[in-house]
Amino acid sequence: MRSLYWISRDRRVDAFPPASDALTEPNGLLAAGGDLAPERLLAAYRKGIFPWYQEGQPILWWSPDPRAVLEPDGLKVSRSLCRSLTKRRFELRVDTEFEQVITACAEPRDYGGGTWITAEMAEAYVRLHRLGWAHSFETWQDEKLVGGLYGVAIGGVFFGESMFKRVTDASKVALVNAVEFLRSRGTQLIDCQVASAHTRSLGAVDMPRAEFLSLIADLCDESARPQTWRAAG
Numbered sequence: 001m002r003s004l005y006w007i008s009r010d011r012r013v014d015a016f017p018p019a020s021d022a023l024t025e026p027n028g029l030l031a032a033g034g035d036l037a038p039e040r041l042l043a044a045y046r047k048g049i050f051p052w053y054q055e056g057q058p059i060l061w062w063s064p065d066p067r068a069v070l071e072p073d074g075l076k077v078s079r080s081l082c083r084s085l086t087k088r089r090f091e092l093r094v095d096t097e098f099e100q101v102i103t104a105c106a107e108p109r110d111y112g113g114g115t116w117i118t119a120e121m122a123e124a125y126v127r128l129h130r131l132g133w134a135h136s137f138e139t140w141q142d143e144k145l146v147g148g149l150y151g152v153a154i155g156g157v158f159f160g161e162s163m164f165k166r167v168t169d170a171s172k173v174a175l176v177n178a179v180e181f182l183r184s185r186g187t188q189l190i191d192c193q194v195a196s197a198h199t200r201s202l203g204a205v206d207m208p209r210a211e212f213l214s215l216i217a218d219l220c221d222e223s224a225r226p227q228t229w230r231a232a233g
Contacts, residue, residue: 007034007061014043019063019213028064028194035059036124038131045152045159046220048213050193055118065209068195072183076203077176084169085176091140092177095229098129101136101148105162117162125161128152132226137178139170146170149178155224156188157216175202185227188219 005017011034022030030049034040036059044050044061053060077085084090102125106117128134133154139147147170149163158178165171182190192199195206207215 004029005031007031009033009035013037013040014047016044016047016049016061019048019209022063022065022209024065028062029060030063031061032058034061036120038124038128038133041124041128041152042133042154045154046216048209048216050159050161051121052116053118054116062193063209064194066206067209067212068192068199068204069207069212070179070190070192070199070202070204072179072187072190074203074205075176075179076201078201081169081172081176084173088167088169088173089141090146090170090173092173093138093140094177094181095129095135097138097145098134098136098150099126100145101138101150101164102126102162104145104148104164104166105150107164125150125152132228135227135229137174137181139165139174139177141167141170147172148174151191153182153187153227154220156186156219157191158182158187158189159191160193171198172202181229189215191216 007015017031019030022028036051049061049063051059052062102117102122106122125134134150134152136148136150138145146167147165149160149171151158151160163171163174192204195204
């Protein structure tokens with residue numbers, strides 16, 4: 001078994017091994033080390049790589065195969081979700097409380113276990129947000145934040161990171177809003193990283209990593225620029 005590739009902090013920000021070198025077990029583990037500087041994070045996303053690690057671990061970098069993706073036209077909205085969209089009187093906002101969203105995503109879940117959104121990780125994505133690369137989609141009810149998600153937008157791809165809900169369907173409503181918003185701005189692919197029952201129910205499918213990497217190479221070229229988003233409705 002090969003040794004895990006180690007990235008020192010003084011290496012170039014794009015000094016990642018090819019994603020095809022990732023381990024099959026655990027699926028997608030590629031490298032460790034480095035830092036969460038904005039330039040390194042953006043370089044990683046452009047190569048189909050993302051950070052995921054627990055408190056006390058070094059930064060771990062992943063590129064699983066297959067990759068879970070959602071194409072905007074592939075969104076599935078169930079009848080019960082349609083009812084939530086029309087009857088629960090949610091207010092949908094974009095980028096109004098990014099830090100609240102990432103804090104909520106870091107909270108312990110009902111099914112137990114710790115969080116991978118460490119203080120270091122949260123700070124890194126707040127920096128990306130302030131630079132115009134990371135964005136939040138929020139579900140509000142009675143002036144309270146009840147659900148949402150955040151991720152990174154580069155060119156024609158939105159790399160989803162995490163979501164949360166405090167009332168039934170609030171995270172799904174946030175995702176539906178995100179898909180509609182992103183489609184209107186030309187986004188062609190939403191990265192869900194690894195499929196879950198939640199994302200599959202909304203239309204996420206598995207894509208071979210090689211196909212995913214080929215797509216994002218075209219959609220996330222170096223001409224992509226950060227964007228300022230802010231919307232409520």
